Amino acid sequence: MTGPKVNTFLSLFIFGTFCMPLVAFLTYASSVQVGAQSGIQECKYQFAWNRWNCPESTLQLSTQKGLRSATRETSFVHAISAAGVMYTLTKNCSMGDFDNCGCDDSRIGQTGGRGWIWGGCSDNAAFGEKISKQFVDALEDGHDSRAAVNLHNNEAGRLAVKATMRKACKCHGVSGSCSIQTCWMQLADFREVGNYLKAKHEHAKKLEMDKKPARAGNSADNKGAIAHAFRSIARTELIYLEDSPDYCVKNQSIGFQGTEGRECLKGDKNMSQWERKSCRRLCYECGLRVVEKRIEVVSSCNCKFHWCCTVKCDKCTQVVTKYYCAGKETDRVQITRSL
Ligand SMILES: *[C@@H]1O[C@H](CO)[C@@H](O)[C@H](O)[C@H]1NC(C)=O
Numbered sequence: 001m002t003g004p005k006v007n008t009f010l011s012l013f014i015f016g017t018f019c020m021p022l023v024a025f026l027t028y029a030s031s032v033q034v035g036a037q038s039g040i041q042e043c044k045y046q047f048a049w050n051r052w053n054c055p056e057s058t059l060q061l062s063t064q065k066g067l068r069s070a071t072r073e074t075s076f077v078h079a080i081s082a083a084g085v086m087y088t089l090t091k092n093c094s095m096g097d098f099d100n101c102g103c104d105d106s107r108i109g110q111t112g113g114r115g116w117i118w119g120g121c122s123d124n125a126a127f128g129e130k131i132s133k134q135f136v137d138a139l140e141d142g143h144d145s146r147a148a149v150n151l152h153n154n155e156a157g158r159l160a161v162k163a164t165m166r167k168a169c170k171c172h173g174v175s176g177s178c179s180i181q182t183c184w185m186q187l188a189d190f191r192e193v194g195n196y197l198k199a200k201h202e203h204a205k206k207l208e209m210d211k212k213p214a215r216a217g218n219s220a221d222n223k224g225a226i227a228h229a230f231r232s233i234a235r236t237e238l239i240y241l242e243d244s245p246d247y248c249v250k251n252q253s254i255g256f257q258g259t260e261g262r263e264c265l266k267g268d269k270n271m272s273q274w275e276r277k278s279c280r281r282l283c284y285e286c287g288l289r290v291v292e293k294r295i296e297v298v299s300s301c302n303c304k305f306h307w308c309c310t311v312k313c314d315k316c317t318q319v320v321t322k323y324y325c326a327g328k329e330t331d332r333v334q335i336t337r338s339l
């Protein structure tokens with residue numbers, strides 16, 4: 001799945017870390033890559049039925065200097081990447097992958113509430129947070145509003161990992177009477193972090209900067225203006241600077257293909273409201289048609305177990321119907337050709 005474009009994107013995480021001691025860098029670099037990658041996978045899942053679907057081409061451009069925009073969508077990319085890195089490092093730590101870190105035992109033995117005390121292995125979120133900051137935030141070397149927005153969204157991503165943590169408990173006491181429990185804090189599934197941040201994306205706020213012409217070179221003024229713009233924004237909220245472009249259409253400058261050719265969903269009763277409206281959102285509302293394609297899917301079936309120890313299967317062909325957005329002209333061209 002790892003295309004060359006994603007690698008370019010990820011390598012920027014590595015570039016951004018030259019100020020870190022080499023030993024620390026080598027210890028964490030591969031986990032940081034795995035974490036950033038899982039962030040991008042989650043982005044693709046969360047936006048599968050949005051017009052903008054987290055394509056790698058837009059991720060690459062969003063990290064190139066000078067071309068970067070700070071839209072609602074890039075705010076999500078920043079947050080989920082920072083969250084993914086923090087999440088993986090925290091998990092690694094609990095698994096004992098690193099010598100210098102372990103479970104968060106700061107509260108062990110203390111009473112947490114009625115009938116329970118802190119115990120077990122609480123995930124060490126503070127560790128993951130610290131290393132994620134060192135790697136991911138190091139990519140922002142500017143001091144302008146764009147850098148401030150990106151750093152804010154990275155932070156919001158890391159806070160999402162903390163906000164979704166859950167208390168887990170184990171019963172103790174005479175023959176499992178559960179008269180006393182020990183509890184610890186553990187990370188939620190990363191999917192929950194994704195869901196949480198997707199909701200934040202929907203309610204993202206636009207940062208209104210003062211329109212006063214900035215006096216060139218006066219960075220004190222600039223800092224003041226940025227601080228002023230941020231004063232009413234909670235650390236947990238995603239923010240952006242520029243309105244999103246029209247994602248219906250192809251946009252070369254951000255490397256986006258538009259929705260023509262995208263699959264959408266129809267028919268299944270089991271679908272969420274969001275999925276059920278995907279053809280309308282991706283095709284009709286973008287001025288496109290929906291075309292039906294019948295696709296043969298070959299899969300294993302009638303599998304039998306043979307002693308010992310093989311499984312033999314038949315190959316079954318099934319025809320499934322899929323739906324895609326199509327432009328009006330494309331078809332005419334095809335018909336002309338086939339005549
Ligand atoms: C950290 O966890 C990830 C995902 O589970 C794994 O691929 C990686 O190898 C781990 N890193 C280390 C240093 O053990």
Ligand SMILES: *[C@@H]1O[C@H](CO)[C@@H](O)[C@H](O)[C@H]1NC(C)=O
Nearest residue numbers: 069244245246250251253254
């Ligand atoms: C392409 O995206 C850029 C950056 O968001 C935007 O300024 C421009 O208007 C878009 N172009 C089209 C054709 O939508």
Ligand SMILES: *[C@@H]1O[C@H](CO)[C@@H](O)[C@H](O)[C@H]1NC(C)=O
Nearest residue numbers: 265267268269270271272275
């Ligand atoms: C229907 O929905 C349930 C729960 O959301 C899911 O587990 C199941 O796989 C779905 N079935 C189909 C055919 O998509």
